[in-house]
Amino acid sequence: MAQLSDFSLTKAELRAVAGYAAACARPCLEIFERDRPGDPRPGAAISAAQAFADGGERTKAIRDCAWAAQRAAQDAREAGLDAASEAARAALAAAGAAYLHPLAKATQVKHILGAAGHAARALEIAAGEDPAAADDHIGRTRVWANPVVVEVLRRYPGAPAGGGRVGELIRRLDAALR
Template sequence: MTAETHTPLLNEDDLREIARWAAACAGRALPLFEAKAQDDSRPRAALFAIGSFAQGGKRTSALRKLAWAAGQSAREVGDPAASAAARAAMAAAGSAYTHPIATPHQVNHILGPAAYAAQAATLAADDPADVLDAEIRWAISQASPKVRQIIQRMPARAPSKGQFHALLYRLDTGLRT
């Protein structure tokens, strides 16, 4: 491996750009969670916190704790669409902690909020195929040129098995065009 392989690819401005996109994607799915768990504010709190980070706030341990709390909501809600929506909020809040190294795993962290949000919408839909395509197109259309540049600096995802991984792959390839 060369020294270039270990050169950090992400700075704080990049993380804020990713966070903005992540929050927008996850926010789109939040009503699906709140419809099933009106009294659980953990995913909304995680989205509020990542929105604050995206606007210049500090990356604190409280943000990480809010991400974990949204993940706990996903495990407790008992509805697949609501669970995916809470995972979107968890992944969005966690996007501030994406490591500045070029690995497929880090690409998953960047794409995760959009993928979970699309999954949530699909699970809640009467016509899942049409909804999935629309959600992927929406997420890609909301990515700023800088988010696309960040994705392009990272290694491309390879096709892999499983619905969720196929969704990550579609987002990745769509953001590279």
């Protein structure tokens, strides 16, 4: 009998997950760009994830864009721009989706759904902490998950506990997709 960790991921599956994550992150990019004009790092991370999804290679450049988006998130948080910080974290998660590992660990679910969770939180903050904005985004991202993304998600245990509001949003989306 196969163990939970005995599965593989094809490049096509990784591309589907990265494309989904990029689509989930893209709607909140304008929040970051409005609050941090001239900082291309989150946009570059989403573009790198999309380029991989569209057939590009999984290279160090994607990781570099992810790390740059993380630094952009930290810079925004330090400037008191919480919505922009979450938007940059969504971009980070989109680029990180290309590096989903075939390990049956709940933490890997964040590689699949993290962009959606952070984007939903960014939109919620930008709407004055209105949970309806997060609900709307989670609803849209649920529809955007194609059968390949859902099948990959189902190979993993449910999303982990913790993670504050973003973790809650990820768990809600995870439950809805399963």
